[in-house]
Amino acid sequence: MNFKLGEFVRFIDENREGYITRIIDEQIVGVTGDDDFEIPVAINNLARVHGHSTGFEDDEELAIEDKLVALENFKEKGIHLAFIPDTNKGSLVHFYLVNETSFELFFTLNSLAKEVYKGEFSGKMEPLSITKVHTAALSELDLWPKYLIQAISYTSLNIKPLKPIITDFKFKAKDFADSKKDIPFIKQQGWLVQLDEPELKIDVQKLKESFFNQPKTEKKQTEKPQREVDLHIEKLRADFQFLSKAEILEIQLKEFETKLDAAISHQFTDMIFIHGVGNGILKNHIHKTLGKHPQVRTFKDAYKEKFGYGATEVIFKT
Template sequence: MNIGDRVRLLHGKEEGIVSKILLGGEVEIEIEEGFRIPALKSEVVVISEVEDSYFKKEKAQPTSNLSKTADRIPADNEAGLFLAYIPYNDQNHGVYLVNNRKKDFLFSVSEIHGDSSKTLAAGVAKTNSSNRVDEKSIKDFESWPTLLILLIPINSRIEKTEKPFERRVKFKASAFFKSKGKSPILNKDGYVFRLDQTMSDLDVQQLNRDLNPTDSGEKPIGRQFTRPEKEIDLHIEKLSTGHEFLSNSEKLRLQMETFEKNLNYAIATGMDEITFIHGIGNGVLRKEIHRYLSQLTHISYFKDTHKSNFGYGATLVKIHE
């Protein structure tokens, strides 16, 4: 039994992907909802590829009813930009940036370590080519850091300008090990992810404004804040197009950063109240928000909103006048 195997519990209905081998004859299994549970190896059975493919065929729905995924397995020689993990053996995989588009791109691939980063590779991703950027071992899957991929299109002639874009990638076992496919250009089997379908635009002008808030020679005149909406939805799918690749801690950090920014803007622009929709879930986000609010002196009070509106899945913040 190895990391990445699809398994089921002998005395339960749960199925999932082995995400970690634990001490004491146990394994950690990531089930469909992204939750991880420990189980004894003796209580787990590997689902064979033959069995899995047979039941998938039995359960298959008409094409028109198939669900769409943001990073589906690519069709043969599909045009696009891809991140491909190609196995050298049963453990080690080469990591490739694959450009199967009719355009060259400047690229940079970095690992994120908290507030620091390490650039793994940078250069030009030529059209219809691949660039090896790293090598990873499956046994270290749980400790793989977040990848930051920056891409800037190169126009070799006068043509429509595409914006630079970026992608942050942090894999869950349930997403990674379901992505088996054949990589374009490399024409090899591996784990393949489409990058340019869910990219967020990298606004270079805004980046420059953030780095240089005032023109040379001018004195700062005070930052202008944008008044936020009265209701801010903190559900992760509203905040990130690549949320399926984020760890739970990264999701929570993004949600809290959005909460804090909009609360500060609400205070700075003189709003009297603002509501944050966090949902019910496991209650972690709600607790973090309430803990943060309890330490502030700029608000009158905060409370759960009326049940008929958000089912107590939101917090109303009343701000001092």
């Protein structure tokens, strides 16, 4: 198979085109067009569209021109794995190795799924550079294999080489919970995982003191919530596109229960939860909880002219 994830292709026997968003097997791939519907297509019915922009510059254009770094400015830390959503199809994410150090790096990426190893990338990286090493489908995050990473460093200068990096990752949605950051050397945002974390240094004296000093007990105060609480998942988590429907519902219900308890703690008389219409599952769970809650007097659809049937107003007992 010559086609890869993220490539732009055109159908041979009909006027249709799109991006390859899934590799089904050696003969069939999934293609997603402008309508965002993915359809399986035989590879012998596809033609690659040459010269079509993917939204990412070639690695050679991303490399910093000055490769030789003066000894006094030599940088020894800053090796990351970056995850950048595709600019054309957000259902794909590109893996980039980011080398912010002054070392040359020799890098390999392998995957392990069902006890089968597969080489995904190998190559040399220049100092202060970035290179794409892999592409995966976000919709299949739960099916991602374990990724095995190895890297060794080299410089002709009088600098001690880094310890070889040998690590592995099995990614889950929670690993992308943090907000996106600017990725070095490229005008894109994504998530960063540092591969050369410094070794943990233990302060023995402070460790001893922790055994003898009684920790102070701090009384936790419940933060006062807003009277209108928006439970739409994009308002609660930056990584919502990585989450399954079950995970989204769990997060929304937890936020609802937390804000409900906080409102009661601060003696609110009423509160509005914006849950949207959707398929009605979230609304039904909320109404079921409110119907059994001892501190709730009643609840109703809130301001239909503003929210339609997508919000619930809660009236508390006073």
